[in-house]
Amino acid sequence: MPTRPDFSALFDASPYPYLLIDTQFVIIGANPAYLHATGRTADEIVGRHVFDAFPSNEADPDSTNLGEVRVSIELAIATRKPHTSALLRYAVPRVTPDGTVFDERYWSAIHTPVFDEAGEVAFVAQNAIDVTDLYRFDAQSRKYYLRQGADAVPDIPQLNPSRMHEAMTRILNAERSQMQILFNQAPGFIAVLHGADHRFEMVNDAYYQLVGYRDIIGKPALEALPEMAGQGFRELLDHAFSSGEPVVQREARVSLQRQPGGALQDRYVDLLYQPIVGDDGRVTGIFVQGHDVTGAHEANGALQEKIQQLEEVRESQAFLLALADRMRQLANADDVTAAACELLGRKLDTSRVLYAEIDDDGGTAFIRRDWTADGVASVAGTTKILDDFGPDMIAALRGGTTVVNHDVARDPRTAAHAHSYAAVGIRADLLVPYVKAGKLQVVLTIQNAASRVWQDRELRLVEEVAERTRSAVEAVQAQAALRTERDQSQTIFDSMDEGFAVLDRHWTILRMNAAGLRLTQRSAADVIGRNHWDVWPELRGTSTEQVYRRVMATGRTEIVEIAHTLPDGTSAWSEIRTHRAFDGGIAFFFRDVTARRAAQEQLTLADRRKDEFLAMLAHELRNPLAPIGAAAELLQVARLDEERVRQTSQIISRQVRHMTSLVDDLLDVSRVTRGLVQLQMQCLDIRHIVNDAVEQVTPLMRARHHRLRLELAPDAPWVSGDKKRLVQVLANLLNNAAKYTPEGGHISLQTAVRDGHVLIYVADDGIGMAPDLVERAFDLFSQAERAADRSLGGLGLGLALVKSLVGLHGGTVSCASPGPAQGSTFTICLPRLAPDQAPVAGAAAPMPATGTAPAGLRIMVVDDNADAASMLAMLLGAIGHDVVVQHGARAALAHEARAVSDVFLLDIGLPDIDGNELARRLRADPATRDAVLVAITGYGREQDRVQTAAAGFDHHLVKPVDIKKLYAILAGIAPR
Numbered sequence: 001m002p003t004r005p006d007f008s009a010l011f012d013a014s015p016y017p018y019l020l021i022d023t024q025f026v027i028i029g030a031n032p033a034y035l036h037a038t039g040r041t042a043d044e045i046v047g048r049h050v051f052d053a054f055p056s057n058e059a060d061p062d063s064t065n066l067g068e069v070r071v072s073i074e075l076a077i078a079t080r081k082p083h084t085s086a087l088l089r090y091a092v093p094r095v096t097p098d099g100t101v102f103d104e105r106y107w108s109a110i111h112t113p114v115f116d117e118a119g120e121v122a123f124v125a126q127n128a129i130d131v132t133d134l135y136r137f138d139a140q141s142r143k144y145y146l147r148q149g150a151d152a153v154p155d156i157p158q159l160n161p162s163r164m165h166e167a168m169t170r171i172l173n174a175e176r177s178q179m180q181i182l183f184n185q186a187p188g189f190i191a192v193l194h195g196a197d198h199r200f201e202m203v204n205d206a207y208y209q210l211v212g213y214r215d216i217i218g219k220p221a222l223e224a225l226p227e228m229a230g231q232g233f234r235e236l237l238d239h240a241f242s243s244g245e246p247v248v249q250r251e252a253r254v255s256l257q258r259q260p261g262g263a264l265q266d267r268y269v270d271l272l273y274q275p276i277v278g279d280d281g282r283v284t285g286i287f288v289q290g291h292d293v294t295g296a297h298e299a300n301g302a303l304q305e306k307i308q309q310l311e312e313v314r315e316s317q318a319f320l321l322a323l324a325d326r327m328r329q330l331a332n333a334d335d336v337t338a339a340a341c342e343l344l345g346r347k348l349d350t351s352r353v354l355y356a357e358i359d360d361d362g363g364t365a366f367i368r369r370d371w372t373a374d375g376v377a378s379v380a381g382t383t384k385i386l387d388d389f390g391p392d393m394i395a396a397l398r399g400g401t402t403v404v405n406h407d408v409a410r411d412p413r414t415a416a417h418a419h420s421y422a423a424v425g426i427r428a429d430l431l432v433p434y435v436k437a438g439k440l441q442v443v444l445t446i447q448n449a450a451s452r453v454w455q456d457r458e459l460r461l462v463e464e465v466a467e468r469t470r471s472a473v474e475a476v477q478a479q480a481a482l483r484t485e486r487d488q489s490q491t492i493f494d495s496m497d498e499g500f501a502v503l504d505r506h507w508t509i510l511r512m513n514a515a516g517l518r519l520t521q522r523s524a525a526d527v528i529g530r531n532h533w534d535v536w537p538e539l540r541g542t543s544t545e546q547v548y549r550r551v552m553a554t555g556r557t558e559i560v561e562i563a564h565t566l567p568d569g570t571s572a573w574s575e576i577r578t579h580r581a582f583d584g585g586i587a588f589f590f591r592d593v594t595a596r597r598a599a600q601e602q603l604t605l606a607d608r609r610k611d612e613f614l615a616m617l618a619h620e621l622r623n624p625l626a627p628i629g630a631a632a633e634l635l636q637v638a639r640l641d642e643e644r645v646r647q648t649s650q651i652i653s654r655q656v657r658h659m660t661s662l663v664d665d666l667l668d669v670s671r672v673t674r675g676l677v678q679l680q681m682q683c684l685d686i687r688h689i690v691n692d693a694v695e696q697v698t699p700l701m702r703a704r705h706h707r708l709r710l711e712l713a714p715d716a717p718w719v720s721g722d723k724k725r726l727v728q729v730l731a732n733l734l735n736n737a738a739k740y741t742p743e744g745g746h747i748s749l750q751t752a753v754r755d756g757h758v759l760i761y762v763a764d765d766g767i768g769m770a771p772d773l774v775e776r777a778f779d780l781f782s783q784a785e786r787a788a789d790r791s792l793g794g795l796g797l798g799l800a801l802v803k804s805l806v807g808l809h810g811g812t813v814s815c816a817s818p819g820p821a822q823g824s825t826f827t828i829c830l831p832r833l834a835p836d837q838a839p840v841a842g843a844a845a846p847m848p849a850t851g852t853a854p855a856g857l858r859i860m861v862v863d864d865n866a867d868a869a870s871m872l873a874m875l876l877g878a879i880g881h882d883v884v885v886q887h888g889a890r891a892a893l894a895h896e897a898r899a900v901s902d903v904f905l906l907d908i909g910l911p912d913i914d915g916n917e918l919a920r921r922l923r924a925d926p927a928t929r930d931a932v933l934v935a936i937t938g939y940g941r942e943q944d945r946v947q948t949a950a951a952g953f954d955h956h957l958v959k960p961v962d963i964k965k966l967y968a969i970l971a972g973i974a975p976r
Contacts, residue, residue, distance in 0.1 A: 019126040020114075023077055025050050025070075028123055037130050038092050039103075055093060057102040063091040064102075069109070076111040076124050084110045087131070106132045189269075189292065192276075193221060194285040198237050200224055201285070210267065210292050212258035227257045227264060237286060240273040244283050247273040251297050268297035312457050319347055320464060320555065327472040328582055334369055336476055340469040341371035344446065348458060351376045351425070352447040355469070356384075360398070360439040363387060376449065379424055389421065390414040397433040398440045402463060405429050407451035428452040430459065432466035442470060467557060471579060498591045499574075505552065505584040507532045519574070519592055521567045538564070547578060548586055555580040561593060573597045628655045656960050678942065679722040679808060683833060686717040686751055686758050693730035694749070697738060704743045711750040717758040718833040721809045729805050729813075732798040733762040733826050740824070741766030753832060757811075760828040769817040769824055777815045778803040806830070856975050858900070860884045862892045862918065863907040863936065868959075872905065872936075875963070881970075889913035893921060900927050902975055908937040908948070916951035923952040932973050936961055 017034035045053035056064035091102035189207035198221040216224035271290040337355040345353040354370035499516030811830040863869035908915035940958040
């Protein structure tokens, strides 16, 4: 019977260290090789939990991979298969006289499940080989590295060849498996090249993504990637292969044909050529590893650009700091400007820098100080005529705009004045103005002898220096004034029309002028010496605080507008211009812009009222068209008796007059607001104006049963004015009162003489006005609420006309009302003529009589509007005239060749020849030279009347024609 092998003896005799662990992680055995490797005895560890026997170092938990060991054992039990941990970091405790210490060790371990007769896992055998002397661990990168060099593997007894081979094989197999996964999934590109011709053995997907998907495995490098020839990479491979030294390149540019037949594309790669050394120490191949860093390269380029910008900012800030330090030591304004000119000129490497004081009214510039480069003449102490250097450029400076002039001979603003620049040796310049109270006061000018493209950073620097220099100049001037006479300085400080305050870097308010105290409604005791955030806590956490902190940090001036509530409860808007002070705090100017903001709101409101007015205008113009259209339809379809025809005609006439009135109002408003009204000034008795206005409004008042009370001043109140316009003003007010006073109401008109003025009061007990309507009663597009039936009519332009016409007479008009349903009072105030200027007595010229024209005139009507021409012809024919109608100028001239007319009624806007040209031709023809020419047109402006008079017209009538005026004209014409 064969002898059963003594496996226990084999276990003990094995040179490989083994530890037996049951499924509860309790050590049940260890062979001598294991005990020797760990420096422990069986009594110390058998029967104990594996992690109690080999605990971790509490002072350095990372020195022991407990978690990885636990997972490996659990996987061996769960999968019933061996699990390898190729390389573990596991410190072993060792007892010394001074206490327990931990020896850092590296292990290659495999955990193998051992089964019982039932096939269940009975225990796990751990085979751990100490490879500490083969590897080193980098704590910072947390990676293991194979030791290299002659003493990498010392002659240590426990590292016999079999165990080292087993450990290395185990590590290699595990690493090969992991490497294959990592190789294929690695984000960087990887390739393995073999032999001196660098033949591809392996590449990962990232490598294909870099070079393009092509057949490269088994091919030499230059055969697989022929476009690489001449780019220096073959030489690098040869060097790595021959020398055995790794080659590293950063952001190397490589041109690749990534698509078959495609163009070469430039990529940037980080690259490592690592020689692969065989057992005999000879290089057998090259491991290629790297990353496509094209994006990073481009980003780095952008980053470098940003760094360059930051460097420019740093240099600019350093320069500005040096400038501030230099200026801080100076107490004279001329020295400050000289220092600024010098530092700026040297910084920009330019020809000349000057600081010119401007006499804007006189149009001159005095150059007090300048700095010049070697060989460049100084212009200090000279005075220049501003316009000699280009009026357009000076206009831009007056507007507060920095002027950048790369070449004065080419710039359209200065080309015509290049000789003035040449006289002072300049071809390019950069000018930064300072404008205050609408006046150009100072210009900082950088000049270059040759043309030069000024950079944005140079422009920003010069503007900043200009601002700082101006501030420094003002500061030293203020300090000089303070030293000579503090009270005078305080007066100047307090007389500023803007608020001004200074805060230190800790936000303490050091100073505030009188204007600032007035604008903030606070006393000096309320603010001086206190923390800004205690005085205005509502600004904390707002954009205003962010602005203050940015200015304090960067030194860049910023402007912000804020809304706030003043101590008296009123709301206000302030514009704050913030600067950094020399001591690290901030100084700011502020002014009240509430009125400007209100004006902007008023513009918005006016725009809305304009829209409402246009809608109302459309309604009002359509209203008369309805009865006119109905009347016209009635005349066409019905047989009407004479009375019905008269009624229909009256309706049409009444509605036409209404439309004419609307149009006249619109034209009046247009002419007045554009300043086109020419007043016919004469000495007028205001009582006559009142009588004419009352006469115009009496029919409306009678229709509404109003009671009108007149109280006229006993003295003769004479004024200088245009009678027609003053009657229009007073009639508008009376008409307005009548429209907004219920039937049976009371209206009064009173005149008085007071302090060299004539006062006219128009009062009513009508619907009255709310306070907001009183404020805007005379606005152009403002109107009170109208009755639901809109019976009052009109466009609401009357009061706007009143205000404008009274203003043209040098007077004022105002309104007042206690409130809705309590009536209104309008007051006109006109300058009174002195007694010695008033006429003694006189009678008004009689009005010309009007009536129907005598019959018998030969009249030609020329109008391309057939209906208008026919109606006018029928109207004139009905009273006995011989009327001919033509619809074009040429047809009219052709007719006149056969028959001659006494009167021509000509439209101006004719289709073939306009009416003015037709009039000139008629005047040039001896047969029609003496005929009466009357313009019948829709154009009623003053320039239109001038044009028709120049063309030879005797009269100018605006459509729709006032028939009475036409009759009056015809009445004075005798047939030829």
